[in-house]
Amino acid sequence: MSAVLARTGLNSIAAFRALQARLLATAKPEQPTVVIPAGTCGQASGASNLIRVVKREILEHGLAEQIRLKITGCHGYCELEPSVLIQPGGTFYPAVRTKDMLAIVHAALRGEVVEALLYKDKTTGKRARRLDEIPFFARQHRTILGRNELVDPIRIYDYLEHGGYTAFCQVLEGGDPAWAISQMKEAGLRGRGGAGFPTGQKWELLAGQPGAEKFLVCNADEGDPGAYMDRAVLEGNPHSILEGMLIGAFATGATHGVIYVRSEYPLAIKHLVIALRQAKELGLLGADILGTGMAFDLTLVRGAGAFVCGEETALIRSIEGKVGEPRQRPPFPIERGILGKPTAVNNVETWANVPVIFERGAAEYAKIGTERSRGTKIFSLVGKIRNTGLVEVPMGMTVHDIVYGIGGGSAGKAPLKAVQTGGPSGGCIPAAMFDLSVDYDSLAKAGSIMGSGGMIVMDDETCMVDVARYFTAFLGDESCGKCFTCRKGIQRMHELLDAFCQGRATHADLSLLEELAAVVKDTTMCGLGQTASNPVLSTLRYFRDEYEAHIAGRCPGRVCKDLVTFSINLKCKGCLLCLDACPADAICGEKGVVHVINPDLCTKCGSCRGVCKLSAVDVTSP
Amino acid sequence: MIDMFLNGLPVSVEPGTTVLEAARFFGIPIPTLCELEGLSPYGACRLCVVEIGEGPGAKMVSACTYPAQPGLRVRTASARIVRARKMVIELHLATCPQSKVLQDLAAAHGVREVRFKQEYEDCILCGLCVRICKEQMMAGAIGFQNRGGRRVIDTPFNIASDVCRHCGACMYVCPACQLRCTFDQPEKAVCGGCANLEPACLAKPAYDDMMCFMDPCVACETPTSNGRTT
Numbered sequence: 001m002s003a004v005l006a007r008t009g010l011n012s013i014a015a016f017r018a019l020q021a022r023l024l025a026t027a028k029p030e031q032p033t034v035v036i037p038a039g040t041c042g043q044a045s046g047a048s049n050l051i052r053v054v055k056r057e058i059l060e061h062g063l064a065e066q067i068r069l070k071i072t073g074c075h076g077y078c079e080l081e082p083s084v085l086i087q088p089g090g091t092f093y094p095a096v097r098t099k100d101m102l103a104i105v106h107a108a109l110r111g112e113v114v115e116a117l118l119y120k121d122k123t124t125g126k127r128a129r130r131l132d133e134i135p136f137f138a139r140q141h142r143t144i145l146g147r148n149e150l151v152d153p154i155r156i157y158d159y160l161e162h163g164g165y166t167a168f169c170q171v172l173e174g175g176d177p178a179w180a181i182s183q184m185k186e187a188g189l190r191g192r193g194g195a196g197f198p199t200g201q202k203w204e205l206l207a208g209q210p211g212a213e214k215f216l217v218c219n220a221d222e223g224d225p226g227a228y229m230d231r232a233v234l235e236g237n238p239h240s241i242l243e244g245m246l247i248g249a250f251a252t253g254a255t256h257g258v259i260y261v262r263s264e265y266p267l268a269i270k271h272l273v274i275a276l277r278q279a280k281e282l283g284l285l286g287a288d289i290l291g292t293g294m295a296f297d298l299t300l301v302r303g304a305g306a307f308v309c310g311e312e313t314a315l316i317r318s319i320e321g322k323v324g325e326p327r328q329r330p331p332f333p334i335e336r337g338i339l340g341k342p343t344a345v346n347n348v349e350t351w352a353n354v355p356v357i358f359e360r361g362a363a364e365y366a367k368i369g370t371e372r373s374r375g376t377k378i379f380s381l382v383g384k385i386r387n388t389g390l391v392e393v394p395m396g397m398t399v400h401d402i403v404y405g406i407g408g409g410s411a412g413k414a415p416l417k418a419v420q421t422g423g424p425s426g427g428c429i430p431a432a433m434f435d436l437s438v439d440y441d442s443l444a445k446a447g448s449i450m451g452s453g454g455m456i457v458m459d460d461e462t463c464m465v466d467v468a469r470y471f472t473a474f475l476g477d478e479s480c481g482k483c484f485t486c487r488k489g490i491q492r493m494h495e496l497l498d499a500f501c502q503g504r505a506t507h508a509d510l511s512l513l514e515e516l517a518a519v520v521k522d523t524t525m526c527g528l529g530q531t532a533s534n535p536v537l538s539t540l541r542y543f544r545d546e547y548e549a550h551i552a553g554r555c556p557g558r559v560c561k562d563l564v565t566f567s568i569n570l571k572c573k574g575c576l577l578c579l580d581a582c583p584a585d586a587i588c589g590e591k592g593v594v595h596v597i598n599p600d601l602c603t604k605c606g607s608c609r610g611v612c613k614l615s616a617v618d619v620t621s622p
Numbered sequence: 623m624i625d626m627f628l629n630g631l632p633v634s635v636e637p638g639t640t641v642l643e644a645a646r647f648f649g650i651p652i653p654t655l656c657e658l659e660g661l662s663p664y665g666a667c668r669l670c671v672v673e674i675g676e677g678p679g680a681k682m683v684s685a686c687t688y689p690a691q692p693g694l695r696v697r698t699a700s701a702r703i704v705r706a707r708k709m710v711i712e713l714h715l716a717t718c719p720q721s722k723v724l725q726d727l728a729a730a731h732g733v734r735e736v737r738f739k740q741e742y743e744d745c746i747l748c749g750l751c752v753r754i755c756k757e758q759m760m761a762g763a764i765g766f767q768n769r770g771g772r773r774v775i776d777t778p779f780n781i782a783s784d785v786c787r788h789c790g791a792c793m794y795v796c797p798a799c800q801l802r803c804t805f806d807q808p809e810k811a812v813c814g815g816c817a818n819l820e821p822a823c824l825a826k827p828a829y830d831d832m833m834c835f836m837d838p839c840v841a842c843e844t845p846t847s848n849g850r851t852t
Contacts (some may be wrong), residue, residue: 058831277779308769323766327687328683328684328688330689330691456839459691476770476771477770477771477772478769478770479770480769480770480773481766481768481769481770481772481773482664482665482666482749483665483666483668483745484666484667484668484710484748485709485710485713485715487747487770487773488713488714489713490674490719492738495738495739512737515705515709517707519705519706519709519710521672522671522681522682522702522706523668523706523710524668525665525683525687525708527683610778
C-alpha cells in the first residue's frame, strides 16, 4: 500500500521544492479571502452558520473567482468568537452575528470595511481594525498560534504554500542528525508539557540509545480543567506537529511515531487523520521519505479518557494496550519505552515549536524569552477575566502583564485575588506576587508549576478552600488508584477540605491536612500523585487566613454554602423576579414591597442573585 | 556489581537487585505490605518508601520497585521517612482497622491514633491476590477494575471466573482479609474446613460484602449469594 502511495507522491527533495514553487506561483495573495476560525470553540459559538452563509453566497452568485473562503483553526480570542478575518489587510470582525455576515462579505468584495462591526474597546470606545491594534493581540508574540490564521488545517497544499515542511527539507538536505540536535540545544527549547526538560537533551539521549527501532511520541492527552492550548494547535495546524516529529525522527533516528490524542477531541482526531493521510500520499511519511531512504511511520492512538495517561509511563502502557497505570522510573522511557524500545515523549506544543526553530534559526529563536526558559508559551487564560482566550507570550512576561495587559483584568467588579497556573497539579499565585516572571524556574520557586499552560484567574468572590477542594476532587477521580497514598491520601484530603467548607473543621484538622499533603507529595510514585497536594499546599501557603476563617465559620469568598446567608437589602423595589426564580419558595413579599428571604427554606442556590437587576441580594458570611 | 550506599554503609549488589532486596540482604529492615517473595514488585502500599539522594534534591521512592543504581545513596529510617511511614500506616488503619496485619504494623511503628474518619473496608488494593493468581497460580482470574476511589478487585465482568481453581491463594496472601484461616477461632472461620465439621458458609448474608473469589465455597460447594453463579 505504502509503496503505491510513494510512487504517486514526491520522490525527491527537488520535486518537493518544485511543488512548493508551483504552489507559490499560483497563489493569489491579493484575492479577498474570508477567514473563519472554526475550531471546536468557534463551531460551538456559531462559526458553522457563518461558513454556511458565505458558501451559499459564493455559490449562488458565482463569486468563486472573486472571493475565497478559508476555514481555519482557532485564533485564540474565545471571548469574541465567532470572529471573521478578511485578508489581505487583516480586518478583524469580532463576535459576528449570522445576519451581519453578508455585509462583511460584500464589503470585502469591494475592498471596504464595515466600520460598525469592528472591534470596539470597552473603556476608550475606540474602534480597531487590525488584530495588532487590539490590546489582546498587540502584546502577544504569536509564533505558533499566528500560523492558525494562515493555514487551512485540512489542506496540506495550504501548509506548503505558507512554508510548511521547508524546515524539514532543510534538515533533510543538511543530512546531519547531530547538527539538528545541536540546533535544538542551542535554541534551548524546554518541554512544554510542564516538567520543562530540555528537548535537545532528550533527543540526544534518544539518538545515543542502541537498537534499530526507536519511538517518538506526541503527547496530546491534554486533560487539565480549563486548558486547551494543545487542542487549538492540533485542530488548527496538525501538519506543524507532523513536521516537528519528522525533524525529530531525522535527528534521533527514530523509526516509529505515535500521536496519542484523547478521544474527547474529535475534531483534532479528524484533522490529524486527514493530515497523516495527506503526508503519506505526498511521500512525506513512510518507507522512503522524499527519496532519501529515511523511514518513519506515524500512527494515531486514541486515549480512552484517563487523565493519568498524560503521564508518560502510563501513556506508554496505554499505547501498548495495557491499563494506563504509571510505573517506576528508572528505567526511563528513553531507555525502555513502548514495547521495551527507546522512546521520547514530547508535548504537542513542543513539537509545534520544532519547525519554528529550524525556520528562524536556533540563534534567532533563543533570543525570545529568558535565559533559562526560551521561546514563547501558549496559556489558556480563563476564569474571572475579561478577555478569555489563548494567549501566546514570550517566556518571562509577568503575570500582571498577562492578566491585566492582555486579559484586560477582572471580568466583574471584584478585584482579582490569584491566578492558578499549571492545572490541578499546579498552584496559586496571589495578587501580591503578580510581578512574578512567568517561566519554569520562577513559577516553581513560587510553589506552582508552568504545567501545560492553564491559567485560571480568580477574584475576591472565589473561595480558595473551595478551589483546593475542587482540584482534589478532580484528582481523586483521576488517580489511577495504584499507590495507596495517592488514592486514599487524596480522598482524605478531600474529606478534610469538605469539613472546612462546611465549617466543621478545627485547628487540628488544619495541621493534619498539612501533614497529610506533605506525605502524599513525598510517598507517591508518579507525577500525578506527587503534585496532587500542590493545590492544597499552595493555597495553604498564600491563603492560610482563609482556612482559618473557615475554622471560625466564615467564608471570605462567600462561596461555601454552609457558611453564607442570603438576604435582600433595601435596594429591592419589589419586582417579584426573585420570588418567581426561587426554587425553594423561600422568598416572600408582594409587588412594590421589599422581599424577605426565609433562611430556613433557602437552599443558597443563588438563583435570586442571578435574576436581580438591582443587586439587592446580599450574600454575607459572619 | 553495583556499588551503592545503604544508610551510609558502602555495599555491592548484583545488577537487577531492587533497593528492598539489597537492604534485606544486608540486614536492614524495611516494612512492607504489598511485597511477597516470588511475586513481581508492584509498589502499591507505599510502606517501603526510602529516601534517595542528598540535600534538597532528596526524594522518596518505594524500595520494592526502585532498582539499585551505581552511587545511589539510600536512607531507610530518616526522620522524614519515619514521619511518612507513620502517616501511611495511619491511612491504612483508617481504611481497614480490623486487619491483624495492619494492627501489628501500627503497634510496631508507634501509631496510636487514627485521626481520619474510620472506614471498614475489606481491601487495601495491594494487589497481592491479583499477582499470586496470575504469577504463581497461572490463572489470572482476578484483576483491578476502574480507577481512583472506585478501584476494586474482581473477576472479569464480575461473574464467576472459568479459570479460578478455588485454590484459595488469594485469601492466603491477603493482609486485610478476614477470610483467611482462623483456625483458633473456628466459630468465626469462613473456610475453616480443617477445623470445623460444619463450616460457616459464604452463602450467609453476613459475608456478602467480603471480597471472596472462592465460588462456590471449597468447603461446602454451595454457590455464594453475592451475585455470582457457578
